[in-house]
Amino acid sequence: MGTAHSTEEEPRGTFLHRIARRSRSLAFLRRTVPTTLACASGKGGTGKSFVAANLATAFAARVGRCAMMDADFGLGNGHLYLGLRPRLTLQHWFERRATLEDLVLESSFGVDLIPAGSGLPRLAEMPTEELVRLAADLPRAIGQQKTLILDAAAGVSTQTLRIVGSADRILLVVTPDLSALTDGYALAKCLWLRDRDLVVDVVVNKSTEDAGKRAFDRLEDVAGRFLDLPLHYLGSVPNDPAAERALRKQRPLVLSEPDSPAAIALVALADRIAGRLATQRRAGRFFERLAVR
Numbered sequence: 001m002g003t004a005h006s007t008e009e010e011p012r013g014t015f016l017h018r019i020a021r022r023s024r025s026l027a028f029l030r031r032t033v034p035t036t037l038a039c040a041s042g043k044g045g046t047g048k049s050f051v052a053a054n055l056a057t058a059f060a061a062r063v064g065r066c067a068m069m070d071a072d073f074g075l076g077n078g079h080l081y082l083g084l085r086p087r088l089t090l091q092h093w094f095e096r097r098a099t100l101e102d103l104v105l106e107s108s109f110g111v112d113l114i115p116a117g118s119g120l121p122r123l124a125e126m127p128t129e130e131l132v133r134l135a136a137d138l139p140r141a142i143g144q145q146k147t148l149i150l151d152a153a154a155g156v157s158t159q160t161l162r163i164v165g166s167a168d169r170i171l172l173v174v175t176p177d178l179s180a181l182t183d184g185y186a187l188a189k190c191l192w193l194r195d196r197d198l199v200v201d202v203v204v205n206k207s208t209e210d211a212g213k214r215a216f217d218r219l220e221d222v223a224g225r226f227l228d229l230p231l232h233y234l235g236s237v238p239n240d241p242a243a244e245r246a247l248r249k250q251r252p253l254v255l256s257e258p259d260s261p262a263a264i265a266l267v268a269l270a271d272r273i274a275g276r277l278a279t280q281r282r283a284g285r286f287f288e289r290l291a292v293r
């Protein structure tokens, strides 16, 4: 065993050297197709971006790196929860002034973000052919990352349904408010009408454990009565002043105050989701589904 050479030490032209060179040139065949998780909600302000950024950070801490795309194209603010300041955004890509790879912002804690524009109606209503172009450009921008987290726009626009509905897993982020639950149900219904095999995971944000469970039970009751849609409860995240402190410090909460109640809940949520992503049956087809015209 002690005499084994690394391929780097092999003289050029030997069998091992040729194999190594060949396997590098065939690297694209081994390209990891990431498993995609969309954080979605019917109503804005439920905490999608906050949850998405902290889940991405927690995943990166587990496996090294994690990709996140701010898919709230016209009103993106996912970068704030990661303490990043994008110079180039999807607007530059949309206007053909940058490639998707140019936009990727690498954070020091392992999250690679594709940032969205802000206050851009044209981008918010991205036409289907641009989504197809996005699907074609994403694999190169994401590289070898195993997980892609999508921070979706709120609502039930065709574009949002298409992005969220193309993800391998959907995490519906609601709060215990009746309006957030009602809009969350409306989104789940719209997604289910497009895909009857859908499974939706639910987290109740800004909530105590009791209120979270009660909110989920209401949602599940309505979804069970009117739709044949399975919902899975992944727990609650408390309303925690540490969230605002982290935002001011420009650090993801799970890193800036890991012992805060919300950070503990988010790490537990990341563990549960990691387990679900690992056993994901329809994994790795996000790009294909997004590219269907």
Ligand SMILES: Nc1ncnc2c1ncn2[C@@H]1O[C@H](COP(=O)(O)OP(=O)(O)O)[C@@H](O)[C@H]1O
Binding pocket: 041, 043, 044, 045, 046, 047, 048, 049, 050, 051, 077, 154, 205, 206, 207, 237, 238, 239, 240, 241, 243, 244, 247, 262
């Ligand atoms: N668990 C929480 N505790 C306290 N504040 C929170 C929590 N989750 C989100 N927030 C705050 O709620 C606001 C909206 O969150 P955001 O993630 O931007 O919502 P969305 O992306 O769904 O529109 C932000 O000010 C955020 O800091």
Ligand SMILES: [Mg+2]
Binding pocket: 048, 049, 050, 072, 077, 078, 151
């Ligand atoms: Mg948001």
